[in-house]
Amino acid sequence: MSWSSQGETAAVGRAPAPSGAQASARRIGRLEPAALAGVMSRDVAIFGRYWKATTFSSIVQPTIYLLAFGLGFGTLVKTIGHVKTIEYIGTGTVATAVLFSSAFPGMFNTFIRWQFQRTYDAMLAAPVDVEELITAEVLWISLRAGVYGMAPILVAFAFGLQPEWGMLLVPLIGFVTGFGFAAFGVTVAAIAKTIDNFNYITSAVLTPMFLVAGTFFPVSSLPDGIRQVAQVNPLYHCVQLVRDASLGTLGTADLGHAAVLLAFAVIMWRLAISQLGKRLID
Amino acid sequence: MAAAAISLQGVSKRFGEIKAVNGLDLEVPPGVCFGLLGPNGAGKSTTMRMLTAQTLADEGAISVLGFELPGESKQSRLEMGVVPQLDNLDQELTCRQILTVFARLYRVPRGERTEAVTRALEIANLQPRADTIVKELSGGMRRRLLVARGLIHRPRLVLLDEPTVGLDPQVRQELWTLIDGLRASGVTVLMSTHYIEEAERLADTVAVMSGGRIIAQGTPAELVRAHVGEEVLEVYGPPERLAEVDALASSNGWSRRRSGPAVAIMRAESLDGLAPEGVRRPANLEDAFVALTGEEIE
Numbered sequence: 403m404s405w406s407s408q409g410e411t412a413a414v415g416r417a418p419a420p421s422g423a424q425a426s427a428r429r430i431g432r433l434e435p436a437a438l439a440g441v442m443s444r445d446v447a448i449f450g451r452y453w454k455a456t457t458f459s460s461i462v463q464p465t466i467y468l469l470a471f472g473l474g475f476g477t478l479v480k481t482i483g484h485v486k487t488i489e490y491i492g493t494g495t496v497a498t499a500v501l502f503s504s505a506f507p508g509m510f511n512t513f514i515r516w517q518f519q520r521t522y523d524a525m526l527a528a529p530v531d532v533e534e535l536i537t538a539e540v541l542w543i544s545l546r547a548g549v550y551g552m553a554p555i556l557v558a559f560a561f562g563l564q565p566e567w568g569m570l571l572v573p574l575i576g577f578v579t580g581f582g583f584a585a586f587g588v589t590v591a592a593i594a595k596t597i598d599n600f601n602y603i604t605s606a607v608l609t610p611m612f613l614v615a616g617t618f619f620p621v622s623s624l625p626d627g628i629r630q631v632a633q634v635n636p637l638y639h640c641v642q643l644v645r646d647a648s649l650g651t652l653g654t655a656d657l658g659h660a661a662v663l664l665a666f667a668v669i670m671w672r673l674a675i676s677q678l679g680k681r682l683i684d
Numbered sequence: 685m686a687a688a689a690i691s692l693q694g695v696s697k698r699f700g701e702i703k704a705v706n707g708l709d710l711e712v713p714p715g716v717c718f719g720l721l722g723p724n725g726a727g728k729s730t731t732m733r734m735l736t737a738q739t740l741a742d743e744g745a746i747s748v749l750g751f752e753l754p755g756e757s758k759q760s761r762l763e764m765g766v767v768p769q770l771d772n773l774d775q776e777l778t779c780r781q782i783l784t785v786f787a788r789l790y791r792v793p794r795g796e797r798t799e800a801v802t803r804a805l806e807i808a809n810l811q812p813r814a815d816t817i818v819k820e821l822s823g824g825m826r827r828r829l830l831v832a833r834g835l836i837h838r839p840r841l842v843l844l845d846e847p848t849v850g851l852d853p854q855v856r857q858e859l860w861t862l863i864d865g866l867r868a869s870g871v872t873v874l875m876s877t878h879y880i881e882e883a884e885r886l887a888d889t890v891a892v893m894s895g896g897r898i899i900a901q902g903t904p905a906e907l908v909r910a911h912v913g914e915e916v917l918e919v920y921g922p923p924e925r926l927a928e929v930d931a932l933a934s935s936n937g938w939s940r941r942r943s944g945p946a947v948a949i950m951r952a953e954s955l956d957g958l959a960p961e962g963v964r965r966p967a968n969l970e971d972a973f974v975a976l977t978g979e980e981i982e
Contacts, residue, residue: 444785528789530789
């Protein structure tokens, strides 16, 4: 029988190590790369099944925005602020793409894998802890968001956007922003009682968020109160940073934008771990 | 004696008002197949989850493979495999993909992964379905895949939570062979079940769990002898006759239970000439189980 060679060739099983000293010698640390890679290998396998649909929508969405705003609106308004409309919209929709490709997978994938498929239960029975599981999931989503965040820029090239070296920073900006929003999505999934409750978040939080971010029109054209709101909107800082990087106008203000995005990512990451952790481990 | 593979001391777990596990003491020696038998709601699944630190005990001490839980749970999980009661397979992945992911999660070295996956597919008898997605597998195949997933890293300890619930007799037989093979190769198996036959056939030691604690423990034969004797007398008849027999048993202080259309009287070997007419059969674990956990259904 295939069990018979058990023991000699066991991959990880060794002689029993009941003593405390031996046990502590084999203590394995936090956030082990092997655990993160294991969890992400599952995401990669799933992505292998869906990459076509994901890629299609990530190309088509900015194309529609650019057609609608660029060709329609753009014929009326040649510049927004002192930036050409195509440049403004092309860079602005990067943030939209990042938001949608991070917050939604964060909410839906988490909820489905945790509640419906119980995949997380299965993985937590393996040598993976909650911190590793959530970090790996968020990391995967944000890597993907960083890459797909480039799609609007690529599409905008076809509409006349000029390539710029600073655009190479866009995937990085997308990654950091995506990390925060993916973790935000995980936190929402942890708190939501049912998947329908996501509608509250989508309509009351995400939609206003991407409108009050300087994506399609400058925040400065908004009333004072709403302008204040934009300052605490991570997406606003993402838009500014992407636009400055892509149009070669990076300045000291962008350090502030980057700092906000990093802080948002770290805070949401820890919040996601504590909130979902409470529900995964009872 | 070698150190216990699993040890629980005074473990309790409360969910709101319900005490799921209540002062549980349990020692599983290495190399045995240990059956945790109990009615639904006895606390078996909670106990299983506590052994992987997916449920944290409110009180008491738990150690698994020499590691203290929950602090060192991750180390112990490296060397144990878990087969859950509920199907938690990825619906959209193929058998091979799932096994490969878990080979990684269990830290099977890169060079050995392909071989480990092939071996697991053999165990599950799923080689022809290796590249079929889970959604398209039958219930029995899924269960076999769940078992194979828990064995991908050749664990020293395997937890099986109700491994054959809801399966065809054929699939059940197949899994029993597999579990027996595990035990024969020196792996410690802790299996929870409410199928008495399963425990009787496979387990070296059975612990009967009720109300969140162990109420009896021993080999199946010991439990039967200690709680219901050697023989059971089953008396069949119309309801009036059964009521009569019941009254007779009651006045003589015989231990008995309703067994479908009959009254079953325990320890029939010691009834002498007073015994009513009926069919004698050897006492079994089911008799002991009912004697221990009571006939009432909650």
